[in-house]
Amino acid sequence: MRCLLTLLSLSLVVTISLQECPPGWRASDVIPNKCYYVIAQRKIWFDANAYCRNSQPNALLTSISSAFENYNVDAIATSTPNASACDQFWIGGNDFNANGQFAWVDGSPWQYTNWALGQPDLTQNCVSSSALKTRQWKTEDCGDGNCFICEMYMGGSTSLPTTTMSSTTTTPTASSTNMTECKDWLAHGAHTDGIYSINPDGRGSFNVFCDMTTDGGGWTVFQRRINGDLSFYDKSWYDYKVGFNNGLENNLWLGNDHIHLLSTKNSNVELRIDLWGDRATGSLSSNNSNGYWWEQRSNFYIDDEANFYKLHLSPLFTGNASSPGYGISFSNGKNFSTFDENHGAAALCFSPDQLGGWWLGSCGEAALNGKYTPTFWISGFFWCINDHICINPNQSRMMLRSLV
Numbered sequence: 001m002r003c004l005l006t007l008l009s010l011s012l013v014v015t016i017s018l019q020e021c022p023p024g025w026r027a028s029d030v031i032p033n034k035c036y037y038v039i040a041q042r043k044i045w046f047d048a049n050a051y052c053r054n055s056q057p058n059a060l061l062t063s064i065s066s067a068f069e070n071y072n073v074d075a076i077a078t079s080t081p082n083a084s085a086c087d088q089f090w091i092g093g094n095d096f097n098a099n100g101q102f103a104w105v106d107g108s109p110w111q112y113t114n115w116a117l118g119q120p121d122l123t124q125n126c127v128s129s130s131a132l133k134t135r136q137w138k139t140e141d142c143g144d145g146n147c148f149i150c151e152m153y154m155g156g157s158t159s160l161p162t163t164t165m166s167s168t169t170t171t172p173t174a175s176s177t178n179m180t181e182c183k184d185w186l187a188h189g190a191h192t193d194g195i196y197s198i199n200p201d202g203r204g205s206f207n208v209f210c211d212m213t214t215d216g217g218g219w220t221v222f223q224r225r226i227n228g229d230l231s232f233y234d235k236s237w238y239d240y241k242v243g244f245n246n247g248l249e250n251n252l253w254l255g256n257d258h259i260h261l262l263s264t265k266n267s268n269v270e271l272r273i274d275l276w277g278d279r280a281t282g283s284l285s286s287n288n289s290n291g292y293w294w295e296q297r298s299n300f301y302i303d304d305e306a307n308f309y310k311l312h313l314s315p316l317f318t319g320n321a322s323s324p325g326y327g328i329s330f331s332n333g334k335n336f337s338t339f340d341e342n343h344g345a346a347a348l349c350f351s352p353d354q355l356g357g358w359w360l361g362s363c364g365e366a367a368l369n370g371k372y373t374p375t376f377w378i379s380g381f382f383w384c385i386n387d388h389i390c391i392n393p394n395q396s397r398m399m400l401r402s403l404v
């Protein structure tokens with residue numbers, strides 16, 4: 001028995017010594033076949049992960065699965081030339097999927113953490129380590145520039161659970177500077193819903209929430225209501241222009257300038273609307289508090305601010321949320337209006353109807369930015385499916401995806 005054990009451990013040593021890390025990479029003292037690479041250059045989280053992926057097959061921002069590994073990774077960072085100028089290092093942790101539910105980008109289980117006091121800050125989504133100092137972790141804005149630590153496994157992909165962003169054949173320059181919308185991230189192998197950085201016109205990146213699962217994924221979410229925590233109906237023209245949210249994964253308006261840019265950079269863009277739950281009561285209500293409705297249209301775009309963000313849509317649609325003339329159909333060709341800048345809306349749309357910023361005339365057959373709980377039903381946050389059913393949804397989502 002003793003002999004067998006010795007043999008086993010001998011063969012383990014032999015295996016490790018055969019699996020040498022590539023030049024510049026450092027072998028893990030804790031996990032057989034795992035190598036790390038500390039990069040003393042500042043990049044945003046997405047670009048850092050893409051840099052890892054492009055450097056070696058199966059490489060990603062590192063996961064850290066134990067206190068031993070945390071210690072090991074930080075020792076390697078400490079002994080890396082140039083890294084002394086780095087304060088924080090990006091590692092692979094993030095909560096893109098659901099706020100507060102952290103995960104590793106390589107798909108390994110989230111089993112060990114070393115949060116600093118007061119962390120994680122759930123208003124941020126990407127995890128960094130203060131490797132050279134306390135070895136503790138915190139969340140930061142994914143768009144911050146940090147040094148970073150890549151991982152890879154020697155001897156094929158067997159040790160690496162493949163999910164989401166790791167499961168790609170990497171394209172050489174998968175950097176957020178090249179991603180113009182969520183569909184581009186999808187094309188580069190991102191299959192997880194969450195927050196990504198995009199740069200639609202090459203003039204600067206911003207973060208968006210990408211739906212990578214609905215109807216093939218690749219959707220850039222530009223409107224979401226999940227509850228009444230953030231008021232929409234009393235937001236100004238300027239608020240709608242630049243956008244507002246209480247977390248990109250929560251209640252969200254991406255901003256009319258962004259929506260204009262994203263809906264006009266390609267010649268044909270799809271619009272998808274999803275609605276959940278009817279809170280309305282009375283003769284027009286669906287009596288379906290757990291209902292789900294959706295629709296999808298092509299040729300969606302909104303004009304620029306000089307043209308009052310006028311709405312354009314194909315009259316044809318798929319899905320069960322609408323009938324012609326109802327829902328968002330009514331808004332086709334209307335200007336955007338807010339309580340403080342009216343471009344063709346009847347005054348009563350704002351008070352008493354509380355419809356908020358939307359493409360309004362006299363007034364609308366839907367207003368997904370209306371007051372969450374309106375003063376009277378079939379006003380505020382509402383949507384008419386046809387001439388006899390109008391709902392006050394419990395949740396809504398609007399998103400776009402280029403067709404060409």
Ligand SMILES: *[C@@H]1O[C@H](CO)[C@@H](O)[C@H](O)[C@H]1NC(C)=O
Binds near residue numbers: 040081082
């Ligand atoms: C250290 O930093 C300098 C200047 O940024 C760079 O030229 C050099 O390649 C770096 N060395 C290493 C080992 O990263």
Ligand SMILES: *[C@@H]1O[C@H](CO)[C@@H](O)[C@H](O)[C@H]1NC(C)=O
Binds near residue numbers: 173175177178
């Ligand atoms: C991505 O952007 C970089 C510059 O930011 C450029 O050099 C590279 O060619 C681009 N790659 C693709 C595939 O467009």
Ligand SMILES: *[C@@H]1O[C@H](CO)[C@@H](O)[C@H](O)[C@H]1NC(C)=O
Binds near residue numbers: 227279
């Ligand atoms: C929305 O509907 C869900 C499921 O019916 C329910 O749990 C939730 O409380 C509702 N939220 C609001 C704000 O009405």
Ligand SMILES: *[C@@H]1O[C@H](CO)[C@@H](O)[C@H](O)[C@H]1NC(C)=O
Binds near residue numbers: 282285286287389
């Ligand atoms: C919902 O219930 C009301 C009665 O409370 C009724 O008048 C209405 O027709 C019902 N709606 C549907 C779609 O059945």
Ligand SMILES: *[C@@H]1O[C@H](CO)[C@@H](O)[C@H](O)[C@H]1NC(C)=O
Binds near residue numbers: 292
């Ligand atoms: C609308 O369609 C979806 C999927 O096609 C379905 O799950 C949903 O129940 C439908 N809604 C209603 C109210 O019939």
Ligand SMILES: *[C@@H]1O[C@H](CO)[C@@H](O)[C@H](O)[C@H]1NC(C)=O
Binds near residue numbers: 333334335342343344
């Ligand atoms: C859009 O707004 C402009 C300026 O307020 C107005 O001249 C034009 O008639 C409006 N268009 C529609 C369709 O209401």
